[in-house]
Amino acid sequence: MGDLGEVPNKQIIFRDFVIGFPKEEDMVLTNGIAKSKVPVGSRAVLVKNLYLSCDPYMRSRMSKPISQSYSDSFTPGSVIIGYGVSKVVDSGHPDFKAGDLVWGITGWEEFSLISMPEALTKIKYNDVPLSYYTGILGMPGNTAYAGFYDLCTPKKGETVYVSAASGAVGQLVGQFAKLAGCYVVGSAGTKEKVDLLKNKFGFDDAFNYKEENDLNAALKRYFPEGIDIYFENVGGQMLDAVLLNMRVHGRIAVCGFISQYNLTQKDSIHNLFCVITKRIRMQGFIEPDYRPMYPKFLEFIIPHIREGKIVYVEDIAEGIEKAPSALVGLFSGRNVGKQVVLVAPE
Amino acid sequence: MGDLGEVPNKQIIFRDFVIGFPKEEDMVLTNGIAKSKVPVGSRAVLVKNLYLSCDPYMRSRMSKPISQSYSDSFTPGSVIIGYGVSKVVDSGHPDFKAGDLVWGITGWEEFSLISMPEALTKIKYNDVPLSYYTGILGMPGNTAYAGFYDLCTPKKGETVYVSAASGAVGQLVGQFAKLAGCYVVGSAGTKEKVDLLKNKFGFDDAFNYKEENDLNAALKRYFPEGIDIYFENVGGQMLDAVLLNMRVHGRIAVCGFISQYNLTQKDSIHNLFCVITKRIRMQGFIEPDYRPMYPKFLEFIIPHIREGKIVYVEDIAEGIEKAPSALVGLFSGRNVGKQVVLVAPE
Numbered sequence: 001m002g003d004l005g006e007v008p009n010k011q012i013i014f015r016d017f018v019i020g021f022p023k024e025e026d027m028v029l030t031n032g033i034a035k036s037k038v039p040v041g042s043r044a045v046l047v048k049n050l051y052l053s054c055d056p057y058m059r060s061r062m063s064k065p066i067s068q069s070y071s072d073s074f075t076p077g078s079v080i081i082g083y084g085v086s087k088v089v090d091s092g093h094p095d096f097k098a099g100d101l102v103w104g105i106t107g108w109e110e111f112s113l114i115s116m117p118e119a120l121t122k123i124k125y126n127d128v129p130l131s132y133y134t135g136i137l138g139m140p141g142n143t144a145y146a147g148f149y150d151l152c153t154p155k156k157g158e159t160v161y162v163s164a165a166s167g168a169v170g171q172l173v174g175q176f177a178k179l180a181g182c183y184v185v186g187s188a189g190t191k192e193k194v195d196l197l198k199n200k201f202g203f204d205d206a207f208n209y210k211e212e213n214d215l216n217a218a219l220k221r222y223f224p225e226g227i228d229i230y231f232e233n234v235g236g237q238m239l240d241a242v243l244l245n246m247r248v249h250g251r252i253a254v255c256g257f258i259s260q261y262n263l264t265q266k267d268s269i270h271n272l273f274c275v276i277t278k279r280i281r282m283q284g285f286i287e288p289d290y291r292p293m294y295p296k297f298l299e300f301i302i303p304h305i306r307e308g309k310i311v312y313v314e315d316i317a318e319g320i321e322k323a324p325s326a327l328v329g330l331f332s333g334r335n336v337g338k339q340v341v342l343v344a345p346e
Numbered sequence: 347m348g349d350l351g352e353v354p355n356k357q358i359i360f361r362d363f364v365i366g367f368p369k370e371e372d373m374v375l376t377n378g379i380a381k382s383k384v385p386v387g388s389r390a391v392l393v394k395n396l397y398l399s400c401d402p403y404m405r406s407r408m409s410k411p412i413s414q415s416y417s418d419s420f421t422p423g424s425v426i427i428g429y430g431v432s433k434v435v436d437s438g439h440p441d442f443k444a445g446d447l448v449w450g451i452t453g454w455e456e457f458s459l460i461s462m463p464e465a466l467t468k469i470k471y472n473d474v475p476l477s478y479y480t481g482i483l484g485m486p487g488n489t490a491y492a493g494f495y496d497l498c499t500p501k502k503g504e505t506v507y508v509s510a511a512s513g514a515v516g517q518l519v520g521q522f523a524k525l526a527g528c529y530v531v532g533s534a535g536t537k538e539k540v541d542l543l544k545n546k547f548g549f550d551d552a553f554n555y556k557e558e559n560d561l562n563a564a565l566k567r568y569f570p571e572g573i574d575i576y577f578e579n580v581g582g583q584m585l586d587a588v589l590l591n592m593r594v595h596g597r598i599a600v601c602g603f604i605s606q607y608n609l610t611q612k613d614s615i616h617n618l619f620c621v622i623t624k625r626i627r628m629q630g631f632i633e634p635d636y637r638p639m640y641p642k643f644l645e646f647i648i649p650h651i652r653e654g655k656i657v658y659v660e661d662i663a664e665g666i667e668k669a670p671s672a673l674v675g676l677f678s679g680r681n682v683g684k685q686v687v688l689v690a691p692e
Contacts, residue, residue, distance in 0.1 A: 060623075235618070254621050268614030272581070275600050275630035277406075282628045284621035 009034035012108035012323050014074040018062040021262040021331055026062065027080060027108075027324035034111035038092040045096045045117040047086035049106055050346055052320070053134035054327045054339035055168070057286075058082055059261040080108035080323075085123070085133045087346065093117045101126060101346075103133035108323055110343060121294070125302055129314075130346060135168050135338035136301065136312040139287050143255060144172035145297045146290035148180075151253040151283050152229045156181035159223055161242065164233035164258060165206065166193040166313070168338035173231045174203045175310050182229070185222045187238075189333040196336070200311060215241035226250070234259045236267035243271035246278050254284040262331055313337030355380035357455035358669050360420040364408040367608040367677055372408065373426060373454075373670035380457035384438040391442045391463040393432035395452055396692055398666070399480035400673045400685040401514070403632075404428055405607040426454035426669075431469070431479045433692060439463045447472060447692075449479035454669055456689060467640070471648055475660075476692060481514050481684035482647065482658040485633050489601060490518035491643040492636035494526075497599040497629050498575045502527035505569055507588065510579035510604060511552065512539040512659070514684035519577045520549045521656050528575070531568045533584075535679040542682070546657060561587035572596070580605045582613035589617040592624050600630040608677055659683030 009032040018026050038044045058080075065073040074080060084106040088096050096102070096117055104120035106112045114120065123133060135141060147169075148154065160177040162170045165186025174197065177184035186197045187209045197206035205222055212218040219227070219241055226247035232239060235257025246252070260266050274280060304310040315335040317326040323341045330339055355378040364372050384390045404426075411419040420426060430452040434442050442448070442463055450466035452458045460466065469479060481487060493515075494500065506523040508516045511532025520543065523530035532543045533555040543552035551568055558564040565573070565587055572593035578585060581603025592598070606612050620626060650656040661681040663672040669687045676685055 239618070257619055257622065260619060266616050266619065268616050269618055270612050270614050272585070272615055272618075273603055273606060273612065275628060276603060276632065277630070279630050279632060279635060281630075282621060284623070284625050284627075286622065286625060289625060 005036050006033050007036050007111060008032075009110050010320050011079045011110075012320065014062070014076055014078060014080050016076045017064040017073070018059075020264060022059065022062055022328050024324040024328050027327070029321050029324075032109065034109070035113065037090045038113065042092040042115070043117070044092050044113050044115045045088050045120070046090040047102065047106060047112050047114060048089050049084050049086045049108075049110060049112060049320075049343045051085040051131045051134050052106075052108055052323055052341040052343055053083035053138065054323070054330055054335070054341065055082065055139070056256055056258045056261065056330055058327060059331065081105055082108060083134055083139055084343075085130050085138075086112065086120075091117070096120070096122075101130065103138055108320070110320065124298070128302070128305055131314055131316060131340045131342070132305075132312065134340050135314060136172060136305070136310070137298065140168035140338060141172060141301060142290060142294050142297050143287040144169045144176060145300070146287065146293055147253040147255050147285055148173050148176045148229075148231060150290070150293075151285060152231065152251045154180040154182050154229060158182045158228035159225065159247070160184040160229040160231065161219070161223065161227045162186045162203075162231045162233070163209070163238050163242075164188065164256070165203065166196050166201075166337060167233065167335075169255060170231070170233055171196075171201050171313060171337065172310070174201050177229075178202050178204075179304075179309075190336075193333075193336060196313060200313065209238065216244050219245040229253075231255060232257075236260050240267075240269050240271050243269075243274040243280070246274060246280050248278050250278055250280045252280060252282040254282060258331070314340050316340045316342050318342045351382050352379050353382050353457060354378075355456050356666050357425045357453070358666065360408070360422055360424060360426050362422045363410040363419070364405075366610060368405065368408055368674050370670040370674050373673070375667050375670075378455065380455070381459065383436045384459065388438040388461070389463070390438050390459050390461045391434050391448075391466070392436040392457060392459050393448065393452060394435050394457055395430050395432045395455065395666075395689045397431040397477045397480050398452075398454055398669055398687040398689055399429035399484065400669070400676055400681070400687065401428065401485070402602055402604045402607065402676055404673060405677065425458075427451055428454060429480055429485055430689075431476050431484075432458065432466075437463070442466070442468075447476065449484050454666070456666065470644070474648070474651055477660055477662060477686045477688070478651075478658065480686050481660060482518060482651070482656070483644065486514035486684065487518060487647060488636060488640050488643050489633040490515045490522060491646070492633065492639055493599040493601050493631060494519050494522045494575075494577060496636070496639075497631060498577065498597045500526040500528050500575060504528045504574035505571065505593070506530040506575040506577065507565070507569065507573045508532045508549075508577045508579070509555070509584050510534065510602070511549065512542050512547075512683060513579065513681075515601060516577070516579055517542075517547050517659060517683065518656070520547050523575075524548050524550075525650075525655075536682075539679075539682060542659060546659065555584065562590050565591040575599075577601060578603075582606050586613075586615050586617050589615075589620040589626070592620060592626055594624050596624055596626045598626060598628040600628060604677070660686050662686045662688050664688045 101123040
């Protein structure tokens with residue numbers, strides 16, 4: 001901290017609204033300045049950011065606001081915001097004190113002044129990697145938990161298919177499916193990821209969707225009796241093929257459509273009639289609606305991590321300057337596991 | 347009944363599998379013969395058919411069997427089968443006796459021998475028109491009840507949109523929505539039907555979808571704050587426009603896609619991303635899954651009919667020879683209300 005109460009603050013600035021695939025140049029690294037104390041009389045907290053989270057939903061915030069958007073767009077010329085793990089440096093809020101570790105929405109910068117710290121979650125368990133609070137112990141973890149257990153209502157012996165299965169959410173859904181006694185198959189886009197699914201996460205089987213000319217045929221091969229539960233992360237042609245392969249009374253939890261986010265003309269769906277013939281329940285969801293479940297989720301997941309019953313793979317980019325390329329990489333599937341950016345060690 | 351134990355039996359024979367829109371010529375009237383008694387030792391019942399029901403789902407039974415089909419296809423050269431109201435003429439089953447009135451699956455003919463009469467429902471209330479057991483008191487009634495109350499989980503003050511709203515199911519959904527304290531708008535394809543919706547069934551508003559060039563704009567006009575519940579009977583472009591106009595946590599009960607049944611290339615859906623952004627629950631269903639609810643439904647609906655709180659409009663074609671044109675008419679929307687065929691007075 002400088003004598004003048006100011007510190008250098010590297011920041012990632014959102015340049016302008018994006019059409020199509022985002023590029024690194026849509027985000028600009030600048031050398032800003034942060035105050036080293038919260039303003040006198042404020043209830044804000046000042047945090048030092050340790051880890052930043054790269055999440056697919058952030059793509060929607062890079063587009064010009066439309067009425068269909070469920071999260072506010074980023075402001076051109078302002079710092080990118082997203083989930084992160086941070087350490088409180090100074091606090092004007094009675095619930096937080098210097099030294100506290102927190103996770104929640106922060107800025108893509110070294111230091112952030114958070115004016116409504118009530119939205120932050122204090123970190124209770126730190127015998128696990130702190131970066132986990134961007135993934136398995138953060139929003140993606142609660143997403144997998146709520147989406148799988150609450151929306152998919154799994155029963156022992158059912159068949160489960162997970163797309164984008166090695167990602168931040170998918171790898172957990174697959175492991176939850178095994179805990180629930182289901183048969184689970186995942187798909188991903190490289191051999192390395194397919195190997196992880198089978199050998200690290202315990203999926204019963206897995207395939208590389210990029211090597212399949214006919215997704216319908218591929219799904220028939222892995223699910224000759226059909227799919228009871230589809231955890232949807234990708235959308236588009238994959239969803240259309242899955243619809244043909246669902247079983248009667250199947251459930252589809254619609255978590256994301258990552259294949260569609262960068263398309264100006266979305267893929268069209270032709271097989272929605274299966275929703276009637278197979279009496280399918282398809283439900284879209286976003287994690288914030290399930291935030292009240294988070295404490296219950298945390299008590300469930302922590303022992304599983306400690307006992308090694310649930311594992312988690314992260315892809316950690318070191319240094320805030322790597323954040324733009326890390327985020328962009330999500331949309332070409334370059335990340336292997338949950339994409340995190342290490343800003344500073346604790 | 348003839349002295350030889352045989353009676354003339356007009357029948358509607360299914361000619362061959364249909365591609366595209368069905369035509370009257372796909373069904374052929376023949377003069378067959380029926381036995382006037384059930385075979386000795388059989389547990390079958392012989393019924394005289396009074397009313398036959400024309401239902402959109404029958405289109406799927408006219409197509410060549412495909413794995414996605416949820417009901418068996420008709421057999422070329424055999425009599426058409428469907429719901430009807432019948433009177434027992436002779437019975438080998440201890441639960442049925444001559445004179446009993448029943449509704450359930452029967453043949454499109456004057457007399458049918460029903461080998462598994464357990465699937466028939468005995469008619470308990472006959473102070474209402476018997477034809478109602480093909481509609482408001484039969485499969486379509488239970489469809490509206492299960493679909494609206496069970497899948498749409500309506501709350502007072504919510505907004506409800508019903509397509510094909512003057513049809514066998516839609517007219518009931520609109521009236522149920524009013525009973526539930528909802529604001530309900532329906533669409534149909536003629537001025538006469540729109541008038542019925544507003545003046546007979548008590549919809550808050552209604553429009554003729556054929557007069558709208560832009561369905562999205564039409565829905566925005568009727569639902570400036572969005573749609574909480576969509577009772578889906580038509581599919582295709584209407585569904586795509588509805589998705590854009592759903593509210594957060596909206597529910598879509600997918601009852602039918604009548605606009606799509608005769609298309610060899612189904613309309614494509616482009617706005618499914620709304621399922622995530624608006625956290626929509628979309629659920630397909632078919633009535634047989636809800637048959638166990640039928641007794642409860644009956645006790646609910648009968649007093650409403652007697653007290654005039656629920657009304658029902660039927661379109662009755664007189665004579666079995668009219669059955670093919672009545673069925674075909676469903677797919678051009680020629681019927682006004684529930685399409686029934688009167689075969690014989692009680």
